[in-house]
Amino acid sequence: MTAERYVVNGLPLPAPLVALIEACRWRKPSDVGPLRALTGLHDADDLLFCDVASMQRNTEQMIDELERGNPTLFGLASGRRSAAPVTDRSLLDVDLCVLIACTAGDGIVCLDYRQQPERPAVVVSEWGARPNGGVAWREIAADIEQLAARVGL
Numbered sequence: 001m002t003a004e005r006y007v008v009n010g011l012p013l014p015a016p017l018v019a020l021i022e023a024c025r026w027r028k029p030s031d032v033g034p035l036r037a038l039t040g041l042h043d044a045d046d047l048l049f050c051d052v053a054s055m056q057r058n059t060e061q062m063i064d065e066l067e068r069g070n071p072t073l074f075g076l077a078s079g080r081r082s083a084a085p086v087t088d089r090s091l092l093d094v095d096l097c098v099l100i101a102c103t104a105g106d107g108i109v110c111l112d113y114r115q116q117p118e119r120p121a122v123v124v125s126e127w128g129a130r131p132n133g134g135v136a137w138r139e140i141a142a143d144i145e146q147l148a149a150r151v152g153l
Contacts, residue, residue: 008055008098009063011113014120017100017144021052025153035151038140039124041107049101058099062108066094075125075135086114090136092123111144112137122147 006013006021013021020026027049029035036044050058066076077086079093086093093114101109106127111120122141130136141147 005052008052009059009095011096011098011111011117011120013052013055013098014111014118014144016148017111020144020148020153025148026051027153029152031152038147038150039107039109040126040138041103041124043103043105043107046103046105047101047107047109048103050099055098055100058102059094059097059110062092062097062099063094072130072132073134075130075137089139090130092137097123108135109140110137112139116143119143 006018017026028047032045032047035047041047062074062076065071065074066078071077075091076094077088077091078095079086080095092110092112096113098111099108100111106125108125110123112123113120115121120143121139122144123137124140125135126138127135141150
C-alpha cells in the first residue's frame with residue numbers, strides 16, 4: 001500500500017498501527033477484559049477498531065462537533081483555530097489527533113500526536129469527567145505498541 005493510504009487528518013499513522021492493519025490484527029480482541037480494564041469504557045465489548053476510511057470519517061466528525069460549537073461537551077479544542085497550542089491534556093486537539101476506535105455509544109479511542117508526533121499516545125474519552133458533565137481525555141498507553149501489548153493484539 002502507498003504511504004498516502006495511511007494518512008488521516010494530515011497525520012501519518014504510526015508504523016506499528018499500519019502493521020496491525022495490514023496483518024488484519026487491528027480488531028477487537030476475543031478477550032475484551034483487558035481492553036475494558038484499560039479503557040474504563042462500560043461498552044468496551046462494542047468497541048469497533050476502525051479501518052483507515054472509518055478513521056478519517058470519524059475524525060472529521062469530531063472536527064465537525066468543534067465547528068458546530070460543541071467543544072466543551074466533547075472535550076475538544078483546536079490549536080490551529082485558537083492560534084495557541086492546546087496544553088490542557090484533558091482536552092483533545094482535533095488538529096493533532098486521529099480517532100482509531102469507537103463504540104456505537106460514547107466510547108472513543110484516539111491517537112494524540114501533541115507530545116511525540118512520530119509516536120503518538122493513545123487516549124480514551126471519559127464522559128462525565130469534566131465539571132459540566134462533558135468529556136475529558138485520558139492517556140491509556142504511551143503508544144500503539146503498548147496498547148497492542150496490553151490488550152493482546
